[in-house]
Amino acid sequence: MLSLPNRPASAVTCFETALHANRQCFILFACLYCLTGIERFIRDFPPAHYTFKIESFNVLSNTEEFERYETGDFEAGGYKWRLSLYPNGNKKRNGHRYISLYLAISEPDTLPLGWEVNVDFKLFVYDQIRDKYLTIQDLDGGVKRFHRLRTEWGFARLISLESFNDASNGYLVDDSCIFGAEVFVIKCTGKWECLTMLKQPVGNTCTLKIQNFSAQLDTSYHYSNVFIVGERKWYLLVYPKGYSSATGEALSLYLELVDWGSLPSKRKLYAEYKFRIKDQVHMNHYERTGKNWFSASSDWGYSNFITLSDLNQASKGFIKNDALIVEGEITVMSMIKVSS
Template identity: 45%
Template structure:
């Protein structure tokens, strides 16, 4: 099997085995020029769980379009295009090695054209086609004695190996004053909940992270019987622990004054949640004296309802890209 490599780093050889994934036959090839289209596309085929098509440029791909800046004039150009990418995640990338083929009718072989050295090409939303602008000179391709165009019929093919892209990509950003940065928790029938050691709010999500508020109505630990204890707790703590990830938050915990909001009781906190050993909650054991909280004149507990809030000022956001 003779192998030749061009100056442009393209490896060419002939083999008996047909392409594994797709063959694209064109009859009446000479009539393609009459359509006025410089590019002719095959139907869609599937390989390596992706969808593709072949793109043939019968008179060559123009210089400004060509991959290596060469002019495809005087040559036939052949490209592989990835398609049906609208369901891919934002910032998608597909890495692939591929071979393109031209059938030789005379020798009953397939001219195999590929990047030398097994080069991997990166398909992405701004670059969906890769191929060879100078696949074959038209003088060679059009000569029936060479076997590529016989009875005005030719056939092209493709064989693709998608390289597993196992790289996990993660972006960390610090969000200041995130949107919808305040969560309000109304606790009705608060008197009936004083017998419970602690109570939780519903879970809520801010910038992709899930949280809940935790309150000890009669205080926790050394604050028991004297103070209300108030904490912010990460509902993603198990995921943070698995990934050994730390989630920074700067926030205010607040008990709302229902008579005068200027008298709200609030305390600021900063914490790195997660890590190892994991920090799952952060707040205050001695948040507010019970005798102040339970005084109707103070305005914090009205109609047996307590209103608590958390307001985020800064928050770490993790996202994939």
């Protein structure tokens, strides 16, 4: 059984050593470094926003006036930031025998009253031998809230001086070192989207009666009245003697979205639908179903919905008094609402 050390400091030192001595020890040491509340991992690419190089680090750390060093400002996410480095650790926050590094928002007094900035940030120490970056963030994901009463966040125990000064780790080479920061401001844009799937929506059926069916020409077509389902306008389109390749062979029947221009930009609307030809004698209606995504100038349905030979059979009751009744029913439909 693995025994845990009494001090989190031991966990940090062991973890840093394991990263370089034997990377397969990562799982073994995971339970140890969790004690510190800090996540450490190695990555290949540099910090996105700021790097800070120190030459003659030992001269700096041995100069009493440099208990803390603040960098110049850098911009990220629409705000100005700076790094605050304690080369011998921030002893007021239990950083003895460590390097402490903090991210601070610059000129907080110039920000609007009641300001608040939510930030996902990472801090870095560059391994100059392996061209890798030791990456440090909070175990909870690194999101911190900066405000008037808390203008600085970071790590009192960024890295132990023992590990940092070990030449084999590559952090301090020729008495030079490089730190870095990556700062992503989380801004609420107020944008939102709501998807609703309507099943058997109100007013979902449209009926079209075609009179004088026997007199219809091959080029004849009929639109139904517009019917509104879920705030969208639809109509049926019928070619009694067929359309395109079905001309003279079958009745063609389509469902079309009329107000596609009111859809959110580049979006589509999903619908499941049912078409039927009414049997006006036996009530044995002929039905077919479909489902499609509707967009600009698109209609969906069947070019060969029912053959004209079947349609004209008197025994089936589809045509009565030279009239044909067509119905369209939308059974499922998507509704999308977005913020303006």
